[in-house]
Amino acid sequence: MAKKRGIPGLFSLLTYKKPKEEESFYIPETEEEKRQARKIRGVEHKVRGIIKPTPVSMIKKVKTKEQSKGKNKETAREDQSGEKYQVVNKDDGNILAEEISRDIDENMELVKKAFNAEKNKDIIIREFTVGGRLRAFISYIDGMADRITINDFIIKPLMIKKEFQEEDCSLDRILREVLETNQATKISETGEMIYEILVGNTCLFVEGCDYCVSSETKGYERRAVSTPQTEGVVRGSQEAFTENMRTNVTLVRRIVKNKDLSTEFLKIGARNQNQCAVMYIDGLINPAIVEEIKRRIKGLKTDFIAGSGMLEQFIEENTWSIVPTILSTERPDRTASHLIEGKAAIIADGTPFALIVPVSIATMLHTPEDTTLRWQYGTLLRIIRIFALFIATFIPGLYVALTNFHREMIPTDLLIAIAKARENVPFPTIIEVLLMEVSFELIREAGIRIPGIIGNTIGIIGALILGQAAVQANLVSPVLIIIVAITGLGNFAVPDFSVAFAARISRLAFIILGAFLGFYGISLGIVVGAVMLACTKSFGVPMLTYFAPKVSNSNDLVIRRPIWMQEFRPENVNPLDVTRQSKVSRKWVEEAPAPAEDSDEEEQEGKRESKTEGEETGGKEIKGREKKGSGKSGEGIEDEEDEEDDDDQE
Amino acid sequence: MVKRISLLIIVCLFIGSVSTACYDAVEVDDEVYALVLGLDKGITNKIRVTIQYPTYKNSGGGSGGGQDKKAGGGGMEGSNEAAGTNIHTIEAPSILEALDMYGMAVSRRVSLMHMKNLILSEDLVKEGIQPFLAPLARFRQARRVVNIAVVKGPAQDYIQNNTSNIGESLSKAMELMSVQADNTSFFPRVTFYNFYTALLSTYEQGFTAYSGINDFKQLPEGEQKTESPLNLDNGYEPGRIPRSGVAKREFAGTAVFKGDKMVGTLNSEETRYFLMITGKFKRGIIDIQDEELPEYVIPMDFRLSRKPVIKGYFKKGRPVVSVSLELEADIGSIQSRIDYEDRNKIEKLNDDAEKYIQERVTQVIGKVQNQYKSDIFGFGQQFAGYFSNIGEWEKFNWNSHFQEAGVNVKANVNIRRTGLMWKSSRVTDK
Secondary structure (H helix, E strand, C coil): CCCCCHHHHHHHHHCCCCCCCCCCCCCHHHHHHHHHHHHHHCCCCCECCECCCCCHHHHHHHHHHHHHHCHHHHHHHHHHCHHHHHHHHHHHHHHCCCECCCCHHHHHHHHHHHCCCCCCCCEEEEEEEECCCEEEEEEEECCCECHHHHHHHHHHHHHHCCCCCCCCCCHHHHHHHHCCCCCEEEECEHHHHHHHHHCCCEEEEECCCCCEEEECCECCCCCCCCCCCCCCCCCCCCCCCCCCHHHHHHHHHHHCCCCCEEEEEEEECCCCCEEEEEEEECCCCCHHHHHHHHHHHHCCCCCCCCCHHHHHHHHCCCCCCCCCCCEEECCHHHHHHHHHCCCEEEEECCCCCEEEECCCHHHHCCCHHHHHCCHHHHHHHHHHHHHHHHHHHHHHHHHHHHHHHCHHHCCHHHHHHHHHHHCCCCCCHHHHHHHHHHHHHHHHHHHHHCCHHHCHHHHHHHHHHHHHHHHHCCCCCHHHHHHHHHHHHHHHHCCCHHHHHHHHHHHHHHHHHHHHHHHHHHHHHHHHHHHHHHHCEECCEECCCCCCCCCCCCCECCCECCHHHCCECCHHHCCCCCECCCCCCCHHHCCCCCCCCCCHHHHHHHHHHHHHHHHHHHCCCCCCCCCCCCCCHHHHHHHHHHHHHHHHHC | CHHHHHHHHHHHHHHHHHHHCCCCCCCHHHEEECCEEEEEECCCCCEEEEEEEECCCCCCCCCCCCCCCCCCCCCEEEEEEECCEEEEEEEECCHHHHHHHHCCCCCCEEECCCCCEEEEEHHHHHHCCHHHHHHHHHCCCCCCCCEEEEECCCHHHHHHCCCCCCCCCHHHHHHHHHHHHHHHCCCCCCEHHHHHHHHHCCCCCCEEEEEEECCCCCCCCCCCCCCCCCCCCCCCCCCCCCCCCCCCEEEEEEEEEECCEEEEEECHHHHHHHHHHHCCCCCEEEEEECCCCCCCEEEEEEEECCCCEEEEEEECCEEEEEEEEEEEEEECCCCCCCCCCCHHHHHHHHHHHHHHHHHHHHHHHHHHHHHHCCCCCCCHHHHHCCCCCHHHHHHHCHHHHHHHCEEEEEEEEEEEECCCCCCCCCCCCC
16 A cells, blocks of 8 residues: 555555454354354355454464565665664663672662663662671662661661571571561672662662562652543542553453453553553453453554553554544442443553553443433433534534525525625635634644633634634624634533544545535545444454444443443444343332232232232243242333343344 | 556545636625616616615614605616615616626626515506516426516506615515415415426416505505494505505415416415415414304414315216315404303304405305316316326316316315413303
8 A cells, every 4th residue: 555656545545445454353143153154165154244253363473474574675675774673672781781780789780881871870789788797788779769668677687687697698588577668679690680770669789699589669749630631520439640651450350349350561662661551351351352462562663652641552463544443431339330341441650641541432431420310311421412512523524515605595584684784894704714713723723822821812813813803804794603613612611631632633525525515526525434433343342333243232322321221231342241240230120119008908918929920821931031920019120121132133 | 457547536536626727616795696686677678777786894784664755767777775685777788688788887797686575567467477487497496496476557666665664684575575475375475486486387277476566655644533443354455554554565365377378366365275275274363253253353363174185086077176175263362352262162163264264265265266267276286197198187187178167166274272261250240
């Protein structure tokens, strides 16, 4: 694709080509179906619209082949960048010994050289003697380590301890008996030792030992957990992630108290050696997803990844897609709810956001508020949000199309009003719209960049100058101000920042389409957009799942059913356990109400029970799922559920 | 291969959109939207076309009604301003050419997209309107939901007086004026579509609303007598309503067509009974004389409770139509304060009302049959089924048989509500 230049190159972007490598996943549930299908037809078949899955192990093989094929291309680049890393690494290896030696002077030299201690004053090397006779030193980075811990629990016990006997290496004993830190590990590799010091731990070297002990002393300045900045809710948790990954992981773990919640740490960024955590619930998430996430993150060869934003761009599937394929959230509770749905969270150190994969387009329009509110309210909010997305994307385009091509569709009075308003405006509608759109975007951008102290100015500029004065100066018509204002409101109501961006960009496209081709153009745009969206995948899961590859409804997609009806997890991520709760999640509806003092109560109940049983045998038969006729009111609800399920399957 | 085809499609789309895009694009204010199209007989040419469109001035509208300056005759008459609108009249061989001819004087393109009313002068329609309807039926801009009305006198004069007296918006005034048909049933609401299909139909004839200008001289002057006479069954024709006010134009009654020619009119009262038969009667207050005290009336709010059941059959070769009306009525007031709400008396009132309606409906049918010989009721539809094919039906020629049809009318009235009172009691000391 990239080889072609010029116009043919452009067209090749638009034309459909069968992808050379199919990014697909091993889905255990479909293996059997696949095998049978192959037996029957001997051809590839589609399982519920999902492209035939191939095992991850096979993908790896394909990958390696691919790499060897594309090597010619890549080697050229590696000469410049890839090789460089190797040189650096080699230099390290040349200068620094790979292993820690027994000689303490040599070790001190090693640390000094590694951290360039002559110039770099951050590295602290503190020499002392253990037990009055063994030479030792500790090394840490000033500011990254907690001084009190080092003073009280490392240096003090070491220096007080007097009776040391001669041993081959006394560090073992120190580790066992002297050090009072909670985490301490033996390290013998130089690289590992350097990393430990870099992240804020303290390394202890003792004469005669060919390893050092790294103690947990991380203690740098960090922001406290505060309220969410972009995803505020009225009801629900008010905690947000911070920049510190450890804190973030803890915040999530505090919500998901599950022993299967696993956190894997992966290094990202060769030069800044950042860390990211991949969190998932083992035994619930489809292993293919974890496999794929780790494969992608491990496969990154870059020198600097500051946080989730950069990481997202590195690991996302489709760089050219307007719609984001990774959900980014700053809320631990939202992260937790996704983990429990069988998705994975990636938390990178440095930004207060977690990345959720894989997601579908419906998820992007959810907020945590939907779940904390009662289902009617939550559904209303979702419908409003979908409407907002529609407005944010289409309204200016529709306005241009209507006024330029389809004037007969506008009510007469409105049309006359628009004409009156436009009478003194010297520009065509399209210029008007673009002018206002640009000024609105300017206000937005300026509003973010403006220093807080003079922040009020932006309101005056926005409201007075662009709103009122522009109309009075006959630059734009007042109707247009309303259009742009509504569009802006719609855009702000879209919960996901990235989706809002996508709406902003496509809005521009729709304005141009509307101006050129009217409704016809807008419908073309919708078709193209829908096709593009249908082709987009998030970690192998089509973005339109549930709609395009039809899967069963989790009852929490667009219309939120009552919470007890949400028996299944979203099927699009193929979790190992799809059931969220049993058919009857509210056992109390099956039970008799708490017995009252009245003696008549029992008789009445008996009567009612026999009545419901009679109805049951006469009417519909309940699938032998639960014990029959055990409850009175419970039966009714079960029936309802049955019907619901049938609906879904249709 | 697929790639090439898709490439070709994209190229075609691209070229197509680039070369044709914006071709049809017109800014809103580059056109004027004629709200009324009036047709008169021409003097020097076939037809005289009048349009009225709202101006885009900010002060457009204003109070008081337009100052009408009538310009002299000639090819093109000067444009007048009436309450925020401009009026242009032009003589041309055809409507569509007239629209283009406006372009010589009006600085923007005249569009019929938002036409509300089509006004035909009585002189024109009495000679036949076939040549003038055809272009409107075919022309893309003209909507078929346009309300159509025949006006007494020249359409040009009518349009000069077509102003919005309540609000600034003329289009709203005109839309709501036609909605008044539903509120009073004094005139029908006929769209171009209804009218046009009726003209083409073999079993019904066209009709339109009838309107005119009131010069406010109809309100009788003179001494008020000690006793005002009770005068029921007043049918009005446009221009004859005894009233004064601001709006000179008024709608009253129906213009009856036979073929493409207007043959007569129904007055406002007759229109109500006519609309009852066609099922378009929405509601209307009809005064019924109090049988016990004849100097008093009982205004009742009538509405059709069901679609009228019309059946047609041949009896000894003669077509017979039976019309069965189901009406409901609410008592508006009982001036005599006789206790008609009483269970026994309300039956009596029902019967009176039934008799009253039945009588007048029969009269209207009789008038149309004898005077106009035009089946505006659409009775023919009931008889078309008796013919095995359209050829036979057309040979039968319903229109010539309509006048000899026997019509049986049966009205059933049920009084439902008695208003805020459930028992009338006499005013004491009277």
